[in-house]
Amino acid sequence: MMRNIAAIAVLVWGLSGAARAEDVQAVYRPEQKAALTQWLDQHLAGLVETCKHVHAHPELSLHETQTAELVARGLRDAGLEVTTDVGGHGVVGVLRNGDGPVVLVRGDMDALPVVEESGLDYASAVRVTQPDGAVVGVMHACGHDIHTTMVLGTAQALSALRDQWHGTVVMIAQPAEELGLGAGAMIKDGLFERFPRPDCCLSLHVSHKLPVGTVAYTPGWSAANVDSVDITIFGRGGHGARPNSTVDPIVTAAYVITQLQTLVSRRVDPIEPAVVTVGSIHGGAKHNVIPDEVKLQLTVRSYTDAVRHQLLDGIRQITTDVCKSFGCPKPPAVVVDDETFTPACYNDPALTLAAAGVFRKLLGDDHVVEDPPEMGGEDFGQFARALNVPGLQYGLGSISPETYQASLAPGAEPLPSLHSSRYRADTEDAVRYGVSTMTMLTLALLPAAE
Ligand SMILES: [Zn+2]
Ligand SMILES: [Zn+2]
CATH class of the missing domain: 3.40.630.10 (Zn peptidases)
Structure with a gap:
């Protein structure tokens, strides 16, 4: 029975x-x-x-x-x-x-x-x-x-x-x-x-x-949705003493990183769990050289599909808009690695x-x-x-x-x-x-x- x-x-x-x-x-x-x-x-x-x-x-x-x-x-x-x-x-x-x-x-x-x-x-x-x-x-x-x-x-x-x-x-x-x-x-x-x-x-x-x-x-x-995001911010490098003749991707990246913090604090429903962490930033090689580009690596965590898409769309939008506001010569590359996405x-x-x-x-x-x-x-x-x-x-x-x-x-x-x-x-x-x-x-x- x-x-x-x-x-x-x-x-x-x-x-x-x-x-x-x-x-x-x-x-x-x-x-x-x-x-x-x-x-x-x-x-x-x-x-x-x-x-x-x-x-x-x-x-x-x-x-x-x-x-x-x-x-x-x-x-x-x-x-x-x-x-x-x-x-x-x-x-x-x-x-x-x-x-x-x-x-x-x-x-x-x-x-x-x-x-x-x-x-x-x-x-x-x-x-x-x-x-x-x-x-x-x-x-x-x-x-x-x-x-x-x-x-x-x-x-x-x-x-x-x-x-x-x-x-x-x-x-x-x-x-x-x-x-x-x-x-x-x-x-x-x-x-x-x-x-x-x-x-x-x-x-x-x-x-x-x-x-x-x-x-x-x-x-x-x-356990959360796990997305890995790679961002490249394109500036125009030059002499560190003449920033006016460059588009500085390091300062741009600093603003991007700061703005990304508002995704979780200002956009996602406060009762929905979400994380946006910039785990890696690479750009430049010397005190007095403004580089051409800066690379960021992010891990993005969520539970629901809706919050996941809200975060990924927000990362694309903020990064693109901040770069535009700094006059970057071309839009940033924002790549979400589908291969390693873990639901x-x-x-x-x-x-x-x-x-x-x-x-x-x-x-x-x-x-x-x-x-x-x-x-x-x-x-x-x-x-x-x-x-x-x-x-x-x-x-x-x-x-x-x-x-x-x-x-x-x-x-x-x-x-x-x-x-x-x-x-x-x-x-x-x-x-x-x-x-x-x-x-x-x-x-x-x-x-x-x-
Ligand atoms: Zn493990
Ligand atoms: Zn394990």
Whole structure:
């Protein structure tokens, strides 16, 4: 009976695009937790070893060959139908287990160009040479080693417990998240045509702010639209002592930057989140030379499509008009990089609250916290958005309890954030809770076997 209700409920979400609270059947079943705990007791050590291996062998975005191979092997061993090279190095594993809804579980695989200073025994010593000849370190400073291992562990656990549920699970190991490219590339490569079409999409991201054993959820928007904008302001250079014979692009740029601040403060509805940051300005080479041009690089953040367009249109208009008012010899180039645009991530509120209920039963009320939304970027939102089905990314505490406690002492240094060279996860427990929360949530959304 439960099977039919849950199957219908999930299918209704698929049709409506957003889950209504009354449609979400997330059923926590203690017998499934018991079976999972027993499975984890036997397999956690192996998964932790895998995670440490991935941590010590990180690969930059678009270069995730070894990691993808390791995931593909692990998913095949767990009995999934595996397809590699989906949207680059993406891996898709399908676990078919009779009639029922389709749940997508996504983890990302790529690391960052950071020299690791975590002090872990299995810290990365990997160095790579960039196309410009620079040698950079590579580090899993965003915890994608844990996400990769979560995908493997969850697939293995769901496969081992297949007599407990019905339906289909699509496990995804995604490349190039840090560039905001991987999700879109997998979708463009036929993710939803070549494989079963999901009724909901799940993922997690490690949190540097929470201890292991705690999870965080954010109903609604949780990550922002991210646009990168490149501006070139064209002046007419000359001698620094004779500014009257030039059009100074540096002074023009200063006015552009100042005017851009009014977009958020004066134009966007004050209750709509928005950010315009000029992160880079380059122009000139010497005290007494007025250059020909100045280049700016901006990051632009928003939640809704309407605010996004308001900001981008406003940047074009302000830049063009300020340059005109300074008599620039030609209009500025304002280039919005569509390739790297990352759409905002929306956590379906009904699905999110249902998941929080499952986590409270699994971890205890004190270990499930609501996190405020942020303006960071995360390309996971693309999956649910492309399908118009509910999606959820929750936060997974990853810091050892001792380190976390110490950080609360008065005057203590704040915990290193994600992307820091000093970010240091408690790998063993992060893997344990990553696999247990994702497996229990997936099971709760799927109908139980009669
Ligand atoms: Zn990151
Ligand atoms: Zn990340």
